[in-house]
Amino acid sequence: GPGDEVVVIAGLTKRYGPRTVVDDLSLTVRRGEVYGFLGPNGAGKTTTLRALLGLVRPTSGTATVLGRPAGSPSAGVGALIEGPGFYPYLSGRENLRVLARYAGAPAGRVDAVLDTVDLTDRARDRYSTYSLGMKQRLGVAAALLKDPELVVLDEPTNGLDPAGISDMRALLRRLSADGHTVLLSSHLLGEVEQVCDRVAVISSGRLVVESSVGELLGLRRLVIEAEPLG
Ligand code: ATP
Secondary structure: HHHHHEEEEEEEEEEEOOOOEEEOOOOOOOEEEEEEEEOOOOHHHHHHHHHHHHOOOOOOOOOEEEEOOOOOOOEEEEEEOOOOEEEEEEHHHHHHOOOOOOOOOOHHHHHHHHHHHHOHOOOOOOOOOOOHHHHHHHHHHHHOOOOOOEEEOOOOOOOOOOHHHHHHHHHHHHHHHHHOOEEEEOOOHOOOOOOOOOEEEEEEOOOOEEEEEEHHHHHHHHHHOOOOOO
């Protein structure tokens, strides 16, 4: 029912001058699902997520989170959208303490979220010594500080090596098991298909396909099997 809809994007359009970057986009993310927002670079994923967070004003259409207009304070959303400015010479834990203070999150949350992102063992090490995967996971930890119902992650697997991608997938599964609704973007279906319940594919700002991952994989198998050999 409507109470299960955590994100509702309806007819969202964003134009920059003559360019239409997001074009009449509508999608819904339901409570408890991991929703993959897929498309090539420049397709309009980041712009859509920024509109959802109230960081971009739509040209037309609406985005609501948990029944409230995008960008409302205390909307119950935590996001990793562009790297939060972490201090290289502070440890992972010290960085999160700074952010927790700014965000008004209880100090006790810091160790809890470090544990969630599997960084407890490296919490005392300087941020500058972290691998890209660890940096991304610390970014997710920052998004979790206020224990949001919805977690929005822009390209969390981008640039990671296979081990880093696998660690991030494990983390995404943990977020879901902990009861968060997750909306993440990626330009590679293969990096996220194993953890997504449903995916939307956008191209040039338009929604091309929205389906369960099972349906999408079935579709792909059909297409591959239909291809002539040689
Ligand atoms: P990427 O993975 O590269 O971030 P994306 O799907 O997230 O791709 P967006 O960042 O949303 O794509 O950008 C979509 C298009 O809108 C791009 O061509 C980009 O150059 C353009 N764009 C984004 N922000 C602005 C802006 N403030 N002014 C003008 N054009 C913009």
